Amino acid sequence: MRIKVAQAKRVRPVWGRNPLTDAAKHLQKVRRQAHLEERQRANFQRELCGNEFAALTVMNGAGGAPLPLAICRRPLSIVMTKAGSRSLFEALVDSSFTENQWLQIAINLCRAVEEMQNKGMVHNDLKNDNVTLDDDLKVHLIDFGLATLENETCGYGEGSAKDWIAPEIMGCGASTFASDIYSVGQILQEIYYEMPVTSDKFESIIQGTRYEDPDDRLNIQEVLQMMEMLI
Ligand SMILES: Nc1ncnc2c1ncn2[C@@H]1O[C@H](COP(=O)(O)OP(=O)(O)O)[C@@H](O)[C@H]1O
Ligand SMILES: [Mg+2]
Known part of the structure; x- marks a missing residue:
């Protein structure tokens, strides 16, 4: 019984009860913002890549456009034929x-x-x-x-x-x-x-x-x- 009480006390996040300092709040906000921007950038890149692959499919080589072959996930890229030197x-x-x-x-x-x-x-x-x-x-x-x-x-x-x-x-x-x-x-x-x-x-x-x-x-x-x- 005594052991359980001790365990419960130990897992309680003592630091969580302390109010964050202004500097810590600011840091948290900056990190969240950076994370959000990174996700938006990644989504935008995925969208561009998908759009380009679809457009190249419609083009089917017209205007000398390269033919799309595959989309590679990591690193995000399109495999396509060579078009011009x-x-x-x-x-x-x-x-x-x-x-x-x-x-x-x-x-x-x-x-x-x-x-x-x-x-x-x-x-x-x-x-x-x-x-x-x-x-x-x-x-x-x-x-x-x-x-x-x-x-x-x-x-x-x-x-x-x-x-x-x-x-x-x-x-x-x-x-x-x-x-x-x-x-x-x-x-x-x-x-x-x-x-x-x-x-x-x-x-x-x-x-x-x-x-x-x-x-x-x-x-x-x-x-x-x-x-x-x-x-
Ligand atoms: N299919 C291709 N065949 C030959 N060269 C290419 C091909 N795709 C891209 N390149 C070369 O790579 C450069 C950058 O490619 P591009 O698709 O325009 O990428 P970005 O989105 O960075 O502008 C082009 O200016 C061209 O010189
Ligand atoms: Mg370009």
């Missing part, structure tokens, strides 16, 4: 393409985007490091983590302004083919800077993709047609 970003930084080769890359980019749109997909993050090239200048679209179907929302907040992202999709506006055209225009602009010779026609195509109002922008077929006339 280097990014357009790398090519822009370090390459000596001729004007005609740059033009060919621009046209191949537009063809890839047209193929993507034929699948009903909006990429939502088209930029130079989400485009890759083969040695024969074939273009591949990659990184479909934020891709949606047309008129869905990809979830950009108001605060995340990026110069390649169409203004109407900031703050959770619906994604459209026209919003991707705005991003295509940014890439065409970067290609144009690398071209040794200036061209009014090329400049006017770029201008046609960058209007604030999505209804005023050229569509991908128009861009492609105008580009092909430059070659």
Whole structure:
């Protein structure tokens, strides 16, 4: 009997009855917050990964997109086929393409985007490091983590302004083919800077993709047609 009393006393958490100091309360709050943020980050990564796998499945190789093979849990990643030998970003930084080769890359980019749109997909993050090239200048679209179907929302907040992202999709506006055209225009602009010779026609195509109002922008077929006339 005496032993039981002693045991009961021993397991009572003596420290639990003491009020927490302000510093301890603060520490507890910071830890909880960090834990919550970590869980939110992990959930977001899982969501992106699942979304990318689904989008790549819909694409089924259109626009040179990689084919999805499997999702690996640890580390969280997608196994996919290789698409291109280097990014357009790398090519822009370090390459000596001729004007005609740059033009060919621009046209191949537009063809890839047209193929993507034929699948009903909006990429939502088209930029130079989400485009890759083969040695024969074939273009591949990659990184479909934020891709949606047309008129869905990809979830950009108001605060995340990026110069390649169409203004109407900031703050959770619906994604459209026209919003991707705005991003295509940014890439065409970067290609144009690398071209040794200036061209009014090329400049006017770029201008046609960058209007604030999505209804005023050229569509991908128009861009492609105008580009092909430059070659
Ligand atoms: N399927 C692929 N084939 C070839 N290169 C790839 C492929 N996927 C990604 N890369 C390379 O890795 C880089 C980062 O990949 P990405 O999917 O854009 O990841 P992140 O979400 O970090 O931007 C790309 O710019 C590209 O150079
Ligand atoms: Mg990327």
